[in-house]
Amino acid sequence: MDERDLVGKVKEAEVVEICRDLVRLQSVNPPGNERAAAEYVAAALKKTGAEIELVKHGDARASVLARLKGQGKAPSLFYNGHLDTVPVGAEKWRHDPFGGEIAEGRIWGRGTADMKGGLAAMMAAMKVIPEAGVSLQGDLILAATAGEEIDSLGAREVAKMLAGESIQALFIAEPTYNEIYIAEKGVLWVEMETFGQTAHGSMPEKGRNAVLMMVKIIQEFEKLEIPYKTHPILGGFTRSINTISGGVKTNVVPDHCAVTIDMRTVPGQEHSAILRQVETIVEELGRKDPDFRAAVKMINDHPSVETSPSEPVLQKFSSLVAEMTGKKPVWKGANYFSDAVGFLPVLKVPLILFGPGEPGQAHQPNEQVEISKLAEAARIFTGAAARLLGGRRDL
Numbered sequence: 001m002d003e004r005d006l007v008g009k010v011k012e013a014e015v016v017e018i019c020r021d022l023v024r025l026q027s028v029n030p031p032g033n034e035r036a037a038a039e040y041v042a043a044a045l046k047k048t049g050a051e052i053e054l055v056k057h058g059d060a061r062a063s064v065l066a067r068l069k070g071q072g073k074a075p076s077l078f079y080n081g082h083l084d085t086v087p088v089g090a091e092k093w094r095h096d097p098f099g100g101e102i103a104e105g106r107i108w109g110r111g112t113a114d115m116k117g118g119l120a121a122m123m124a125a126m127k128v129i130p131e132a133g134v135s136l137q138g139d140l141i142l143a144a145t146a147g148e149e150i151d152s153l154g155a156r157e158v159a160k161m162l163a164g165e166s167i168q169a170l171f172i173a174e175p176t177y178n179e180i181y182i183a184e185k186g187v188l189w190v191e192m193e194t195f196g197q198t199a200h201g202s203m204p205e206k207g208r209n210a211v212l213m214m215v216k217i218i219q220e221f222e223k224l225e226i227p228y229k230t231h232p233i234l235g236g237f238t239r240s241i242n243t244i245s246g247g248v249k250t251n252v253v254p255d256h257c258a259v260t261i262d263m264r265t266v267p268g269q270e271h272s273a274i275l276r277q278v279e280t281i282v283e284e285l286g287r288k289d290p291d292f293r294a295a296v297k298m299i300n301d302h303p304s305v306e307t308s309p310s311e312p313v314l315q316k317f318s319s320l321v322a323e324m325t326g327k328k329p330v331w332k333g334a335n336y337f338s339d340a341v342g343f344l345p346v347l348k349v350p351l352i353l354f355g356p357g358e359p360g361q362a363h364q365p366n367e368q369v370e371i372s373k374l375a376e377a378a379r380i381f382t383g384a385a386a387r388l389l390g391g392r393r394d395l
Ligand SMILES: [Zn+2]
Pocket: 082, 114, 115, 148, 174, 175
């Protein structure tokens, strides 16, 4: 069977059904509750003959690791989609967010784009290959992971289970509208606190005002030059002070103030060096004023990721996408981070983000995925597994 025949066996109705089923199995995180969705994935893939492990994270949460065994003659290929979604939000939706309704050629609901649609497309690929009697030279691994929206709990656990395995690439089905994303910005979140002394608001001279201390830090931070080189795909480094809190009452001098800063880094920047620059601000203010007390801490830290354009697996996948879509892919990058942050520190493999959802749909009200894109993604994941894993028909 050639690749084209195999890809032709992907059934759009089946991909659509899997996506709708997953949407109906609510897995809003927090709290997660991915267990039911994980059991659904496990049961669906078990029928393909894949080896299945349900990876439990407490009673209500689980991830799935499925492996379609190949002949051990090629490195494995690793597909990943996360099971959890963000909450629905306060705005009223046009369709039930957990209904998986179909209208206007789309499936509507929380997680359709980010990324139950992508996961459904990967599952359909894993199903069609053995159904068509195609055997692979290497293993096709699929992990459906819990916890991506908060802490990549499932990815970190699954990464440990795959440590040491020879894997040619990690594909994550985040919403890219079937475009190839080969880089992710890094994330560095920092919290800064100042500590003063409280006093009655009518006698400010008796206290030490923590909010005024923070104002000094913010002024210095905004002047701080943090070096970086603009990345051809990801663009530049960004930073933004996004929360501030301090004080309890209008007639009380505040003894505490805190801010958090969201920084998005590009390849070449060391997070420890940036943190050092921020700490230096506080140290210098402390030198000028012995009463100045402040602390700086990192609250989220994931380095940027990029896959080299010369990576053979990326070249092969790009030509496959070009053949199947008739368009030459333009490589892009993501400003957000994915479960790659849970996998890559352990697995160190090339990363490709590719999925049917539109990036702009993620975390939005009225989230939806186009059925034509969903089916196209399922065909591409099927074709990619066959090509990268040397699929052959058993006679
Ligand atoms: Zn996502």
